[in-house]
Amino acid sequence: MTKVPDELPALRLKNVSASYGPDQKAAVQGIHLTIPRHGHTAIVGPSGAGKTALFSLILRFLEPTRGELLLDGRPYRAHTTPTSAPVSPTSNRTPPSSPTPSAETSCSPTPRPPRTS
Ligand SMILES: Nc1ncnc2c1ncn2[C@@H]1O[C@H](COP(=O)(O)OP(=O)(O)O)[C@@H](O)[C@H]1O
Numbered sequence: 246m247t248k249v250p251d252e253l254p255a256l257r258l259k260n261v262s263a264s265y266g267p268d269q270k271a272a273v274q275g276i277h278l279t280i281p282r283h284g285h286t287a288i289v290g291p292s293g294a295g296k297t298a299l300f301s302l303i304l305r306f307l308e309p310t311r312g313e314l315l316l317d318g319r320p321y322r323a324h325t326t327p328t329s330a331p332v333s334p335t336s337n338r339t340p341p342s343s344p345t346p347s348a349e350t351s352c353s354p355t356p357r358p359p360r361t362s
């Protein structure tokens with residue numbers, strides 16, 4: 246794996262706009278944002294400011310209508326999405342567990358003894 250330079254921002258948004266549909270107004274408009282690799286970044290704003298839309302963009306639940314997002318300096322489109330990532334045929338993963346939960350994994354409450362009153 247290639248080492249990412251420490252000074253390279255983890256995430257950048259360049260003039261990003263997005264909306265929830267073709268006939269919807271912009272949920273966010275013209276965002277320029279740089280998230281450094283270190284420290285903490287707070288996203289603050291009143292209701293409707295676009296915080297959820299911003300995170301939806303970052304998580305790729307929402308596609309920008311303009312602008313671009315860069316992760317480790319590379320546009321999102323250049324990154325492989327986890328769902329399309331190839332699974333190594335030699336990987337030593339255990340098969341999925343049975344759909345019937347075992348006693349240990351069951352979420353059912355422990356049965357109580359009957360009331361005596
Ligand atoms: N599901 C949705 N469909 C259409 N518009 C939406 C939807 N969710 C939010 N919006 C609009 O997008 C804008 C940004 O909202 P949102 O990202 O939810 O703000 P915040 O999370 O900061 O409260 C607002 O104008 C809001 O009305």
Ligand SMILES: [Mg+2]
Nearest residue numbers: 293296297298
């Ligand atoms: Mg929100």
